[in-house]
Amino acid sequence: MNHQADHPPFGTADLGDTPVVTAPDGAEVHPLLVLEGRGSLAVFALAPGRVTHAVSHATVEELWLVTAGSGELWRRQDGREEAVRLAPGTAASVPLGTAFQFRADEDSDGPLRITAVTMPPWPGTDGEARPEEGPWKATAR
Template identity: 85%
Template sequence: MSSQSGQQQPFDTADVGDAPVVTAPDGAEVYPLLVLEGQGSLAVFALAPGQVTRAVSHATVQELWQVTAGGGELWRRQGGREETVRLAPGTAVSIPLGTAFQFRADGDAGEPLRITAVTMPPWPGTNDEARPEEGPWKATVR
């Protein structure tokens, strides 16, 4: 079956244990997994217990997250609305384009907060994609 552009994309398989570890602009660890060119990318984010990311917004991408381990909170602000939601295994959230967000991992969880995320379109890898924002918590990541 061909993609929308008429060209076939390769089948890819990835294991998070084999993925490189990079640091996201917000300070979380990221394990990049798969990319469908022009469509989206898949990665796992990890944040150590008690850690708080920097607040950011994205210039060109939006994301869907599902928490797979640990616990914490996510703050989101878009226009005149904002909310803070609890993150626990099974929780899924959206980060629409331009939404300011920040997240933190529970300090007593004993395990990192782990999130599997789809980024649409794929993460561009540019330094200006994540824009600094004012969030509700003081960041603790480097």
């Protein structure tokens, strides 16, 4: 029986060897791994004092884990909204269609770093990240 056809190949990535791209919200992104049709893994970084553009996603949702730095995450969905503190160890979800924006504290020891799983994988298409009105003035590209 050929199990290789039933399962994706093993994936391994080193953060230092990955390309750096700019997300539609302005954060720096290090794409790491993809399981086709299932999900993708990336690390986001935002320099101290920077604020992303508020966006919502058309087809994907995300799970975040803050690994370094500090800041805030704002989310709005179905008339409900909140801003939460981000610090190493904080996990947060960004359900499908949620408007969100995040910022890194000015006095952070380094960039705000977030490891994120995107489900399904980031499609890399125009129109996925839709502009939204957020609570903060964006300073990221």
